[in-house]
Amino acid sequence: MDALLIDWYSHNKRDLPWRQPATxxxxxxxxxxxxxxxxxxxxxxxxxxxxxxxxxxxxxxxxxxxxxxxxxxxxxxxxxxxxxxxxxxxxxxxxxxxxxxxxxxxxxxxxxxxxxxxxxxxxAYGQRAPVVDTNVRRVVARAVHGAGDAGPASNTRDMADVEKLLPVDVADAATMSIALMELGALICTAKNPRCVDCPLLTDCAWQKAGRPEYAGPLKPVQRFAGTDRQVRGLLLDVLRDTDGPVERARLDAVWADSAQRDRCLDSLLVDGLMEQTPQGLFALPGEHS
DNA sequence: TAGACGTGGCG
DNA sequence: TCGCCAAGTCT
Structure with a gap:
């Protein structure tokens, strides 16, 4: 599995700016x-x-x-x-x-x-360690465990799973880690995986099992519209688009629900993403005189 | 550990 | 159209 994957990666990796050797x-x-x-x-x-x-x-x-x-x-x-x-x-x-x-x-x-x-x-340093992100968890769930997708994350178990897959050779292990992620990003995707192009096709446990659908618990869908996250984003956007401190009225204009607006404004101040000037204006942290 | 935390593109 | 999704971390 490691040799197939490393070879696939060498021919198919994206040319991303942070992958330049000089990074x-x-x-x-x-x-x-x-x-x-x-x-x-x-x-x-x-x-x-x-x-x-x-x-x-x-x-x-x-x-x-x-x-x-x-x-x-x-x-x-x-x-x-x-x-x-x-x-x-x-x-x-x-x-x-x-x-x-x-x-x-x-x-x-x-x-x-x-x-x-x-x-x-x-x-960055070429070490041998399990690098587990959502892509890797999905690839391992399918190719190794034969499941349609990864279940809920369990840091300890997930890292142990990946650790067992890594080649002993340090350089190969590092390449394998980035290759697993790249495979998950380009081929073994969450929806509509491109199995016909997968280097692991003949070894894949999910393939051998007839590609059963994922049966585990579904991740709760994260709503966005109307949430505090949206309001915080709108509030902060006002300051990002403005040169100096702004008046309260400018912020009030972005959301009608005053209770939610106030709660979000307060949480932004608590998080340190926003500050209030002595004059009562609002600014990005450290930018007002 | 479940839920909070931004944003925008895609099928 | 709109739900789903994208290299997680923190509490």
Whole structure:
């Protein structure tokens, strides 16, 4: 399985900007944070801009939170930008401006969890570790377990599953990790998998079992329209599109339900995505004088 | 551990 | 059209 997969990857991998050989560990880290729950096509231009502006962690750490949130643009989940900014500060101060290569050290940084820590260790530093994201979980569920899709995530079990699949050779293990993800992204997709193009077709347990439909519990559908997430997004968008602090009325205009609006405004302040000036105006954090 | 947390494109 | 989906983390 590993040889087939690695060979397939070498011929079919996408030419993504963060996969250039010259990409630094910092570049890999930034890409991984941006790619959390966010499509490649939307990340690519922003990542290029960030690498140009902030080629090392200390450069990012030196600018205000507001500038970072603004540069994050509409990638979504803007708290990621705040956490990355904070992580950059720790890396600059405590790690000599060098992204740690040790998984446990990476895990201690804000915004870096089990997936991202190992993704950095493996993709930036070539280590052998199980990198488990939604793509990998789906590929393993099908090819190994013969299920139509992955059930609820279980970090410990999922990583143990993948660990067993990794080649002993460190370099091969690293390539296998990225290949598993790429297969899940391009071939073994959630809907309408392109099995005819799959390098694992003849080995796949799901294929052998007659491609049974997924029978486990369904993930609860995440609504968006009308949720606090939508309102927070609208509120923050006002500040992103404005140069300086804005009056309360500008924010009030984006959502009719005042109770929900107030709740969301408060949560943005609590999260540090927004600040109130002494004059009572609203601004991105650290941007008002 | 279930639920919160943005956004926009696609079938 | 609109539900589903996209390289998760935190509480």
């Amino acid at each position: 630094s560990a910092w570049g890999v880290l930034v890409s991984e944070i941006m790619l959390q729950q966010t499509p490649v096509a939307r990340v690519a231009p922003i990542w290029l801009e960030w690498m140009d502006r902030w080629p090392v962690p200390s450069k990012l750490a030196a600018v205000s939170q507001g500038e970072v949130v603004r540069a994050w643009g509409k990638l979504g989940y803007p708290r990621r930008a705040l956490r990355l900014h904070e992580a950059a500060g720790v890396i600059a101060k405590d790690h000599n401006d060098i992204v740690p290569s040790d998984v446990d050290t990476l895990l201690a940084l804000p915004g870096i969890g089990a997936y991202t820590a190992r993704a950095v260790a493996v993709f």
